[in-house]
Amino acid sequence: MIERLMLIVRMALRNLRRQLRRSLLTASAMVLGIGLLMFIRALEGGAHLMYVETATRMGTGHIAMEHPDYMGSQDLADRIAAADLERAFRAVEETARPEELLAVFPQVNVGGLAQSASSSIPVRIGGVDPELERDVSFLADRVVEGRYLQPGDRLEGIVGVGVAERLRLELGSRLVLMAAGAGGDLESQLVLVTGIFRTGVPEVDRGVVQLPISTAREWLGLGDDATSMSVILASDDRTGSIADAVRERLRDEGVDADRIAVRPWWEAMPDLHAGLRADAVQTYVMLVILLGIVALAVVNSVLMAVLNRTREFGVMRALGLNRASVGAMVMVEGVILTFASGLLGMLLGLVISMGLFRDGVDISWLFGGDLAFAGAIVDPVITPAVLTVDVVAILSIVMTIGILASLYPAWHATRIEPAEAMKTDA
Amino acid sequence: MKPQGNGSASSPAVETHELWKTFGEGDTAVHAVQNVSVTIGTGEFVALCGPSGSGKTTLVNLIGGLTDPTRGQVRVDGREVGGMSERERAQLRLDRIGFVFQAYNLLPVLTALENAEFPLMLRGVPRDERRAEVSKLFEHIGLGGLEDRRPGALSGGQQQRVAVARAVLGAPALVLADEPTANLDTQASDALLEVMEVLNRERGVTFIFCTHDPRVMRRARRIIRLVDGHVERDAEKESGELPSWVLDPVET
Numbered sequence: 001m002i003e004r005l006m007l008i009v010r011m012a013l014r015n016l017r018r019q020l021r022r023s024l025l026t027a028s029a030m031v032l033g034i035g036l037l038m039f040i041r042a043l044e045g046g047a048h049l050m051y052v053e054t055a056t057r058m059g060t061g062h063i064a065m066e067h068p069d070y071m072g073s074q075d076l077a078d079r080i081a082a083a084d085l086e087r088a089f090r091a092v093e094e095t096a097r098p099e100e101l102l103a104v105f106p107q108v109n110v111g112g113l114a115q116s117a118s119s120s121i122p123v124r125i126g127g128v129d130p131e132l133e134r135d136v137s138f139l140a141d142r143v144v145e146g147r148y149l150q151p152g153d154r155l156e157g158i159v160g161v162g163v164a165e166r167l168r169l170e171l172g173s174r175l176v177l178m179a180a181g182a183g184g185d186l187e188s189q190l191v192l193v194t195g196i197f198r199t200g201v202p203e204v205d206r207g208v209v210q211l212p213i214s215t216a217r218e219w220l221g222l223g224d225d226a227t228s229m230s231v232i233l234a235s236d237d238r239t240g241s242i243a244d245a246v247r248e249r250l251r252d253e254g255v256d257a258d259r260i261a262v263r264p265w266w267e268a269m270p271d272l273h274a275g276l277r278a279d280a281v282q283t284y285v286m287l288v289i290l291l292g293i294v295a296l297a298v299v300n301s302v303l304m305a306v307l308n309r310t311r312e313f314g315v316m317r318a319l320g321l322n323r324a325s326v327g328a329m330v331m332v333e334g335v336i337l338t339f340a341s342g343l344l345g346m347l348l349g350l351v352i353s354m355g356l357f358r359d360g361v362d363i364s365w366l367f368g369g370d371l372a373f374a375g376a377i378v379d380p381v382i383t384p385a386v387l388t389v390d391v392v393a394i395l396s397i398v399m400t401i402g403i404l405a406s407l408y409p410a411w412h413a414t415r416i417e418p419a420e421a422m423k424t425d426a
Numbered sequence: 427m428k429p430q431g432n433g434s435a436s437s438p439a440v441e442t443h444e445l446w447k448t449f450g451e452g453d454t455a456v457h458a459v460q461n462v463s464v465t466i467g468t469g470e471f472v473a474l475c476g477p478s479g480s481g482k483t484t485l486v487n488l489i490g491g492l493t494d495p496t497r498g499q500v501r502v503d504g505r506e507v508g509g510m511s512e513r514e515r516a517q518l519r520l521d522r523i524g525f526v527f528q529a530y531n532l533l534p535v536l537t538a539l540e541n542a543e544f545p546l547m548l549r550g551v552p553r554d555e556r557r558a559e560v561s562k563l564f565e566h567i568g569l570g571g572l573e574d575r576r577p578g579a580l581s582g583g584q585q586q587r588v589a590v591a592r593a594v595l596g597a598p599a600l601v602l603a604d605e606p607t608a609n610l611d612t613q614a615s616d617a618l619l620e621v622m623e624v625l626n627r628e629r630g631v632t633f634i635f636c637t638h639d640p641r642v643m644r645r646a647r648r649i650i651r652l653v654d655g656h657v658e659r660d661a662e663k664e665s666g667e668l669p670s671w672v673l674d675p676v677e678t
């Protein structure tokens with residue numbers, strides 16, 4: 001049985017070699033197709049990693065902890081108490097390995113009004129801890145004038161370029177922030193502009209102000225409480241499992257989901273997640289369509305190979321090889337052809353992605369001015385990222401297509417009648 | 427592997443009963459085999475002769491289960507071939523029957539040796555045993571040293587001998603040989619016939635040859651002559667001399 005299988009594989013290989021030119025032509029079409037698709041997917045994967053990276057650093061972190069109702073209510077009554085913040089902090093430290101953990105920090109995030117001498121606009125106000133956020137803050141790297149916040153700051157604040165423009169602010173200008181405090185009354189806070197940032201995302205540049213968290217807490221009467229706690233990880237690989245573990249640990253300490261909701265970024269930023277998913281699905285649809293076309297080439301190639309060898313199949317059947325084995329021989333031929341091409345194509349994709357374009361591809365010409373994607377920022381230089389899940393997915397698609405494309409020719413081969421076949425020229 | 431065929435020792439090797447094979451329909455129908463009823467006992471050495479187009483190839487194809495009869499039955503080892511599933515037929519061919527096809531029909535991607543051992547391999551004979559048998563036979567029929575050549579690099583006569591080797595190796599119960607000596611000189615065909623006679627004598631292998639070759643007919647102990655698809659003469663032969671009726675008037 002094993003030997004019969006080996007013979008089938010051996011004959012399939014020799015037949016492929018016998019029709020070397022046709023095999024190579026079919027294979028090269030597939031290699032090119034798969035290689036390019038893989039590169040495209042790698043670019044997309046790279047871009048997605050970047051979106052996630054910036055989105056997590058600008059927004060909620062890889063893991064966001066908030067009172068479950070705060071997102072909807074924006075009511076400071078729905079905040080995390082200082083004691084729970086402490087528990088959450090410990091839960092994270094005890095769950096993630098130190099090398100995985102880049103930062104854990106609380107924030108006070110409220111909607112409010114920013115007012116200058118000339119006008120007033122609605123803004124998102126973030127109270128942040130400069131010490132904890134210094135190395136991971138997305139805005140810290142995007143300050144184009146002045147400086148980012150630093151420990152010891154009190155009235156200092158940073159604003160987006162759009163905010164500065166609309167309120168006619170310069171470095172050193174004053175503005176007044178107004179928001180509902182913990183007590184329910186409108187409270188105001190004076191801020192001195194010490195930095196202006198530009199991210200490229202209009203909503204952020206035109207609507208975000210940050211000030212030290214200590215100032216915000218005092219202003220809004222929050223004590224040591226906060227509205228959220230964010231975790232920034234070194235990589236996104238374990239976000240889900242760490243979030244689960246933290247949630248578990250908090251529950252063990254009696255902090256249930258009705259006090260702190262622990263969400264991985266894809267739950268905290270569902271729009272971004274849906275956008276990335278739609279993007280990937282689109283690419284895969286394209287991939288399947290393209291590979292489907294390639295599959296036709298495989299069908300053609302393998303079917304020709306069968307038709308040209310009608311006589312041989314007849315002989316084999318006459319010698320006592322059953323239909324199943326004859327079909328298997330053809331299947332093996334088609335699958336080897338597809339699989340080998342698939343592997344080579346992936347290799348080509350790898351070479352393009354991680355060799356030729358290792359340093360990234362500048363796609364700024366694609367975007368014009370607007371560098372935002374579902375609220376996340378795009379660096380115009382994308383470094384291709386070949387993800388394991390893509391490699392596995394593409395290989396499975398290639399295999400499936402190889403099998404599907406070989407089915408018809410194989411079926412055809414099993415239909416060959418020995419006596420008739422031996423009369424034909426082929 | 428299945429056990430060898432279940433026919434009893436007393437059943438004849440081959441039995442056909444009112445066998446018909448018609449190609450096409452109506453006016454253009456060709457009756458390639460007409461009402462053939464023959465019984466060939468185990469261990470017989472039979473030559474099937476007759477002019478070109480008389481139905482020899484069609485008849486052996488029917489016997490080997492490669493074609494279905496239009497009417498009538500074929501029994502091999504007492505088992506009705508017509509009633510078998512495709513799988514059972516393949517198994518029957520594999521276990522019991524060796525074929526030499528009219529155009530030797532070697533598999534081009536396999537070497538001479540691999541071609542010859544193909545059925546043995548399908549039968550699951552261990553590699554060393556196979557190789558030993560093939561080498562011995564190849565030596566015997568003048569193919570020594572050609573084991574690793576592909577058919578494309580063999581002469582017609584050499585290919586034919588490989589095809590015969592493929593059919594007789596492992597001594598199947600029945601060998602159906604369609605013009606096995608057509609391309610061979612006297613010496614080469616004598617060597618082949620020698621091998622077959624030994625198998626016939628010592629292992630009781632039944633042989634049915636389609637042939638125009640007087641040398642083959644001379645060695646046969648029974649000659650069946652087909653004309654237009656039906657049996658014209660069927661006779662045992664004692665002496666080495668050929669009866670005059672075996673020869674086709676127009677052909678050699």
Ligand SMILES: Nc1ncnc2c1ncn2[C@@H]1O[C@H](COP(=O)(O)OP(=O)(O)OP(=O)(O)O)[C@@H](O)[C@H]1O
Nearest residue numbers: 449450456457458477478479480481482483484485
């Ligand atoms: N598939 C087919 N379709 C139609 N007619 C066929 C087919 N196969 C064989 N025949 C016809 O059946 C008849 C018998 O053919 P067969 O091949 O059995 O002859 P043969 O005795 O083997 O001849 P030869 O000595 O030339 O090999 C011939 O008239 C042939 O034309």
Ligand SMILES: [Mg+2]
Nearest residue numbers: 482483528604
């Ligand atoms: Mg013939």
